[in-house]
Amino acid sequence: MSSTTEAITGGRLMVELLEEAGVEIVFGYPGGAILPFYDELYHSKKIKHILVRHEQGAIHMAEGYARSTGKLGVCIATSGPGATNLITGLTDAKLDSIPILAITGQVSTDAIGTDAFQEADIFGITIPITKYNALIKKADDLSRHFEEAIKIAMGGRPGPVLLDFPKDVQLEKTSVRKASSLKIAPHHYERPKVKGDPQEFAEALNQAKRPLLYVGGGAINSFASAEIKALAEKANAPVTTTLMGLGAFPGTHPLSVGMLGMHGTAYANKAVLECDYILNLGARFDDRVAKYQDFAPNAVRAHVDIDAAEFNKRINVDYILHGDLKDAIREILPFVKGGDRTSWIENIQSLKKNHPLDFDNSGDSIKPQDFLQRVYAKTKGEAIVSTDVGQHQMWAAQYYLFDKPNTWLTSGGLGTMGYGLPAAIGAKFGNPDKTVICVTGDGSFQMCIQELATIAQSKLGVKILLFNNNFLGMVRQWQELFYEERFSESQWTYNPNFVKLAEAYGIPGMRIEHKSEIEKGVEFFLKDSGSALIEVMIPAEEKVFPMIPAGKSQQDLIEFKDLGKLKK
């Protein structure tokens, strides 16, 4: 429905559309080609703009905001280099299905294609990494593209969208505007009707003696936690989650077997081998979890997903339900019967007992696993935790138990180093009353370290837990185990003084090196609501276990206790 109103500039219209959709915060960085829009933003009383130090920071902040609130994340950049700095974040959001709107300035329409100053074909560049993108050629088209973009970002399987906005179109007047019902509130959009036979689906589960629920990031996007809990309890079925699904089912629940996959728990991975029925709820049989077609070799496989293209993409399944996870489980539940699964549950308990998460905590050095357990205890598991990528990410996934959805922010699909700090900043803006902790490593931290300034400028209380081993730890671990200890370019022979660096930004910092300082360190870092950085020196040779070597499957899992065998 287009309606005619008083003519306003494209830039003004964009601001009004954002306001009407309920956008309260945007993360961005101005520049020549986006100035008319910024000039209009200057007058907005509803939208808060967070000035970042690098556009990669802006989009990861938008992601952290989106993941922790369930709302749309919005970021702004200028044309050319500003826009191309969003590429990593757009790809990250595509792989992890995060709803993001990126607005980029573009050179004037008459200059497009002439290699003008700060021109890049961002429309063409982002085709494969966005769910939708458009170059707005006329101010009259803006409203239509905006509506399309928001609906696509938020609807179905969420994802990133990009609107490329030429400078003259920002200045051009238009009175064309759609009567909009757009909202960025979670789950605002109509969900497609569930397709498939829920009864048949449930009966396959009822017949199983050793069922296992395998929960992915779709559970977070669909706000399906309550339904998953009801299903697990009714069916008396253990639940494992993917890295993306952490928090969708309480990590402290007796039926939880933790994370599965490459660095998942031994008991989750063993449960996959032993189960006779596996129900994939909003996961995509990612290659870090399900390496081969014989994944869950003894099991009937069932899959619920909102994206039909995921069915039988990597792993063939026996039962399919296509639709929103929350709705689908509601349809299955009435047909699910309890059944006696005592021996299966006992079996799981003994797997947990005999194959626990384990590390050697003797000696004077600080073990990251130990430190994370203490942070978990101190925060009572209530914090929102973001991570970067590497060993610290896996330790955090293993040792901080997530009970609630939208509290675990990590780059799953793309594995983006530099994600953690800005994501934590975005999450803190979305959840000012919660403790937000960024768990990072000395490698990852330096990829977006400039956003410390954004923390300082906004006087934001973000907690930074930096594990420092003066190495790219995960690279080192692979080199040690699979490249005969040839540590090619994985060691930092120079690292800055991170504590002084934090202090230079007005953020209190502390370094600890010995076990005796742990208590003091945890206390310092979490003592008040302000920001703080704790640098924890850890042994370079500390490794993440369990581990399924790359290219291998569940059968080849290596536990901590197998380390000796591995290195023989």
Next chain:
Amino acid sequence: MKHTLSILVNNHPGVMSHVSGLFTRRGYNIDSIAVGVTDNVDVSSMTIVLNGDDFIVGQVKNQLLKLPDVLKVQDMAYASSVQRELVLISFSITETNRSEALTICNGFDVKILEMTEDSLLIEFSGNSRQVTNVISVIKPFGIREISRTGQIAIAYRNQNSV
């Protein structure tokens, strides 16, 4: 095995890139692609011929349907659709083989567009096998230039008519 996909898409800039980019990034090879606007100026029809087993073609279809600008994807079974390709060929002739060339053209229902002392420009349409056939027969004369449109296809309304 060859599959022919008939795809209806929104007719605006960038859609072709979206569709062909999807093939590129997933490593699927396009044998031929033909695009034209339909009776509705907002909608274009694409015919894509690709080589792949049922799994690959199923994946292609699923991924195509995820693109917001793709309206419909139809896998054309050879037997229940008509598939055509147009080819223009310019080739050399001599005084001695001119009549042979003309006989061949007549036999294959080829349209002659231009005849000079030493060349013929012809037009032929048929299914891809027939087009390939005509090309191979003409080849010994000495092809100067050739232009193929790529295959287009449409399903028979009455699926029993075949």
